[in-house]
Amino acid sequence: MENIFDDNYFMKKALMEAEIAFDKGEIPVGAVIVIDNKVIARGHNLTEMLTDVTAHAEMQAITAASNFIGGKYLHNCTLYVTLEPCQMCAGALYWSQINTIVYGARDEERGCINLQTKLHPKTILKGGIMADESALLLKRFFIERRNLN
């Protein structure tokens, strides 16, 4: 039997979060945190609504996952996020000692790869899962916003 709980399955959940952000007028980035094929935390970018630069999707998902687990380390967890994490989020993920980070679209300019943010040595980073869908949603957002202004 085919395993339906693959990376695409959970990245779709992260994309649903990104769409919620889009509908709120926020830069559409979404994240979920998964343990044993179960979503234990969700988050989407809320920097405008909360007027807070720290309110990235990943940061909220990390806080929610820690709350669910009752501990601050996210060992055995996988984060799915539609956009490659920035320095802040990658720095938070470093502290969390998360097992795996799966991102969708690359962020060449502000992402943790080109800026060489240090991840925990135990953390696996992989990307490109539903990258086109994630990038398209961001592109749509910026086009619509440009047209509104």
Next chain:
Amino acid sequence: MENIFDDNYFMKKALMEAEIAFDKGEIPVGAVIVIDNKVIARGHNLTEMLTDVTAHAEMQAITAASNFIGGKYLHNCTLYVTLEPCQMCAGALYWSQINTIVYGARDEERGCINLQTKLHPKTILKGGIMADESALLLKRFFIERRNLN
């Protein structure tokens, strides 16, 4: 007349926050954010109490300052923090476009300088203000914790 509102004056306020963290059994790091010689936000490390790796002193101070200002950018603000910011906090400060960061003690291993976290081009970083007092408080904390275990 001597200006009492110098870096030492505000770093003492950050150290008071670090002492509050110490008394709560948290790694003693404290921060304040200042605008026009006025403290508009305070924060101290609460990662244990909140079981949340994102609850660093700086992160809470950034959120509180944005809330006070009613905007997410911390232009014209100075952060005083007793320990050199980590990647996460420096990454958050990047997004905040803060004017100045003043830290106390260096963090050679996990601080933003050696890990080369990118700050906003407009941000000034300076350190070594009451570095000995900040480092001593951290040292005392780890000695006492070792003796308890």
